[in-house]
Amino acid sequence: MPQTIVTIGAQWGDEGKGIVVAELLRNADVCVRSQGGDNAGHTLYDSNGEKHVVNIAPSGTIFDHVTNVIGNGCVVNLQTLEENMNGAKGDLYISDAAHLIFEYHKLLDGAQESRRRKKIGTTKRGIGPAYVDKMNRSGIRAGLLKHPELLEEKLRSAIDLKNQELEFWGVEDRINPDAYLEKMKPLFEKYAPMVIDTRAYLISALHEGKLVIFEGAQGSNLDIDHGTYPNVTSSNTTIGGVLTGTGLSHKEIDRVIGISKVYTTRVGSGLMMVDGDAEDLINNMSNKDQYFQQCKLTDSDLEIIGSGDSNHPLYDQLVSRFIRESAEEFGATTGRPRRVGWLDLVVLRKSIEVNGLDGLILTRLDNLDGIPRIKICTRYVNKNTGEELKILPNNEPDLVGFEPEYIELKGWNSTASIRKLEDLPTEAREFVDCVKSTLGIDIYRVKNGPKQGDYVELKNPWSY
């Protein structure tokens, strides 16, 4: 059986990785984050059914039996970590080579985003500026928490420089070094004992036979190199990021599982060929209330969906809205509406190749319940030249003239609360079979409910 399983979001994040990871962790000992920071938002339910949203704390912090690791590839905001650790269980280790996010990173993120003519739609958590400092060799690593005097010296000189940068970007706020240090010191002291060489810890855990889950954050197509640049995050969200972000070698990776919704969502700007709705309209809304005021489905909209007339000019748009409303496709932390469209196999093929995925776990099957005709995008076609694309190219301009091409399947009424493959409606099984055979990849599980344990298993992720 595999000793290590890597989970990777196969789309643009928000695939439901947190709960999938929590389900896998029932049989595992260690949960590792290897990249990203508190831009992630993983919604989880503990054994009492209580809801937790974690951002930088690994998902294993809802369990007593799991040791949690924040690897060197992460950028860590100690204030968010402190919020996430409220009521957390299990041990936590932070890599001494992980970089810290400070207030000035957040301020710079906000300022740079507001100056961008074409917005990325960042989470404004300071992720990009923190990775810039890392790459520029001017960042502050968590290892300095163990050397408070050095940390203070470095932080004071960073604040001095960053205050000048803030002025350059037209930000009025300045960081007061004394006040900021005073505010942060209790956190520095609290988390210093948890800072270790996590690479060495992981090697010894593996030697002891512990089972390890690497928890992906964001998604493969938000990868700084292999994603839809520049609308990406600033880390390597793909398999390479697991190796560089932990210090482990490829020999330690036994299985790589991609997580994908049965439809597509994306938050923020950027390429999404299957977007069912007007990108600008959705992106300009900063919360749920605003969305419901402008877009809430009416009875006649529901009639169009119910008619199953998939050629109706509004069908795709209305189904996108139906899914957004029924599946609560709003950001876990920001409440921003997510863009929604049909499942895109062109996007998934790229993730399969880049990450060497062994298989997929599909999520949110129940959110397609009741939609009479369901589409899957299998390729992009250029109607003028006849050219086809089956894998997402690296640069958006290479897609000019291309349109998504869909196959259509019959929908089903209800999958909710079904736990056995043979009990799924035939049409739902056909949908899963279609994804599996078109991609030529194993499907381990299909989630059909929001809670841990709400899934149908096709193949045990822990067996060969």
Ligand code: IMP
């Ligand atoms: P950043 O990571 O905050 O710099 O944001 C860069 C892009 O990645 C934006 O489009 C964000 O919406 C997106 N992003 C970052 N983290 C997540 C995530 O956890 N889920 C989905 N999108 C994300």
